[in-house]
Amino acid sequence: MSERGDHTACLKRSWRGLAAATLALALSACSGGSLTDAESTVLPTITPPTRPSVASSGFDxxxxxxxxxxxxxxxxxxxxxxxxxxxxxxxxxxxxxxxxxxxxxxxxxxxxxxxxxxxxxxxxxxxxxxxxxxxxxxxxxxxxxxxxxxxxxxxxxxxxxxxxxxxxxxxxxxxxxxxxxxxxxxxxxxxxxxxxxxxxxxxxxxxxxxxxxxxxxxxxxxxxxxxxxxxxxxxxxxxxxxxxxxxxxxxxxxxxxxxxxxxxxxxxxxxxxxxxxxxxxxxxxxxxAAYLRVIDGLPFGDDPREGFVQGRTFVHPQLGITFTAPEGYGLENTSRAVVGFSQAGDIIRFDAVSVPASVSLTEYLATDAVRGGQVTQIEPMTIGGLPAATATVTSEGWSFKVAAIRGQGARVYRFILATRDLNAERERELLTSAQSFRIVPEEVARRIRQQRISVVQVAPGDTVETMANRMAFDDHRIERFRALNGLSPGDRLSPGQLVKIVVQ
Structure with missing residues (x-):
């Protein structure tokens, strides 16, 4: 989730087609946005070198x-x-x-x-x-x-x-x-x-x-x-x-x-x-070989400055926050939010919104939890030592469980579970994920490194399985290794062959 962004467009991004149109409409008008709101300092990414304009030869x-x-x-x-x-x-x-x-x-x-x-x-x-x-x-x-x-x-x-x-x-x-x-x-x-x-x-x-x-x-x-x-x-x-x-x-x-x-x-x-x-x-x-040499060491996956996903855990070193999604959810970090999908079709979303410190979380949830929905069951609580509150919202056949956590200043971190069937088990999933939210100690955040491509040579006895086990992932290692190296299910490795692995 990027630190850049317009905090008035928090949920306008597509949810990969999994949510019905009513869900998208219900969420698209909410206030809030990316993990950095207007009061935050936008840090530059990587500065490009000065290069001559190409628009000088042959174009109208x-x-x-x-x-x-x-x-x-x-x-x-x-x-x-x-x-x-x-x-x-x-x-x-x-x-x-x-x-x-x-x-x-x-x-x-x-x-x-x-x-x-x-x-x-x-x-x-x-x-x-x-x-x-x-x-x-x-x-x-x-x-x-x-x-x-x-x-x-x-x-x-x-x-x-x-x-x-x-x-x-x-x-x-x-x-x-x-x-x-x-x-x-x-x-x-x-x-x-x-x-x-x-x-x-x-x-x-x-x-x-x-x-x-x-x-x-x-x-x-x-x-x-x-x-x-x-x-x-x-x-x-x-x-x-x-x-x-x-x-x-x-x-x-x-x-x-x-x-x-x-x-x-x-x-x-x-x-x-x-x-x-x-x-x-x-x-x-x-x-x-020439191509693999030039991409050896290439950063892979999410930029830690924008937060990244490790299995079911999201970490944002720069903001110093982390949480873990419920069992069975696949997480994806986008520029606006972290979104998780369950096999049952439920969606869990984590983002940040701007709520003035003068407005309590219960007031915010009562008026703006999910725009256009009916809000019930608002409950204040504490999560990770921070003020928090939860609410239930219904809208056009969808149910939402929302948890809001007060960060620094006007920033409020928010978890939203969207489901067609909100029951006690799904409510526990949302609360478990929200309660896993923690502030990452500064010394821990400093130790987090970007994943990178490492080009290595296959040794005698190495197999797809042994090379995949060297990948810096907790899930789907063999599938990830094959996809990264253009290998079909029946392909085997040969001693001396150059392959790519992802390392921390």
Missing amino acids: AREIALGQREHPKIVAAFGGTYVDPDLQRFLDTMVADLARVSERPDLSYTVTVLNSPSINAFSLPGGYVYVTRGLLALANDTSEIANVLAHEMAHITQRHAIQREQQASSVAVMSQVVTDAIRDPETGQAALALTKGRLAQFSRQQELDADVIGIRTAAKAGYDPEGSVNFLRALERQTELHSRVLNQAYDPGRVDLFASHPATPQRILAAEREAQQVARTTEFRRDR
Whole structure:
């Protein structure tokens, strides 16, 4: 959970589709926000080096303006930049090689590594290409990264962002026309859904087009086109694992009408066909050892300055707080909150809100526990030596158990359990988690270190199981090791093979 954030938008973030619309509506209007409220000092993440503007070669004024306007927003939204001179040189050299053989060799690019554990890559007009350190950790050789970068460069050369902006404007105009001209609500909704569906389909086709162009560009630069397929497969395995860790259902074949990306299996099949056509007559490089050397020591997972999850425990060293989720909940740290999911579909959320010291916790819960809900059973208590209170809220078929704990100044830490079936057992789950909340001693907080990628060599006798046991995780070690190293269930290790493990 980040220390940055607007404390008026605490629960507007999606809960991964697990909560019904009524739940999202009930929570979206609440006051409060990220773990640092307005009175806190926002600490910088990692300062990027001064770099020349890329928006000076080959781009028109509109592309330059759009990229320059959005670039600072992207950097801020993804936790700042991660700076490693060797890694930056590696990526810059690769992008230059790709640009020379691309459809637009006159264009220049800037690659930014975002300090985010999410697995993501995207681009902006004007030559701005972004990859997260989470994506770099998942990749296993230069061909995979080259295909990812070439894909994003294809979005730029094909002016996809500008086209989407124009298409979105057309949809907005059509929506207004429909609203003004059609009085039948059902007909109007159907027409609006059709226009939005066309926009989504338009975006999905752009993704497939960028895959094809990216594969061809990477191959021209000498990188194995199979790298695209390998990375998409790794992404599919990681997505399935992530769903399992968070107790979420995973359906690789599901196609969402309004998704901006096609389903991963669809992209894999298309990438396989294109890679097979391109790779018939040429020898390509993958350079696994070279790539693993450049990411050895790369920070992994959550940045401790934004708090991080270890199993069922969340720790925020900078704020000096910790708590443990109930048994059976998978936790995820987001920029706005820490969210846990149970196998039964219940959701537990931890965040911070701003409540003036002059307002008691019982007063706050009575008026603002969950906006729009009926509040009952307000009870004051003490948790970890701090003033606290709990309340029960019902709203549109959902029940909420809320616990609020007074921190320093106006900051109030809050636990919210959302369930369709609030009973004594679930209330105990919420209270147990809230009562585990503690202030972390400063000397303990100072000893907490970021997890990192460590590249090691497989020794004789080592197996997937023995290497997985070296991973700094309490759960799903074998699955995590396989996903991190691009290994299928039947793959075995060989002496001398380089693999990635996560260490503390």
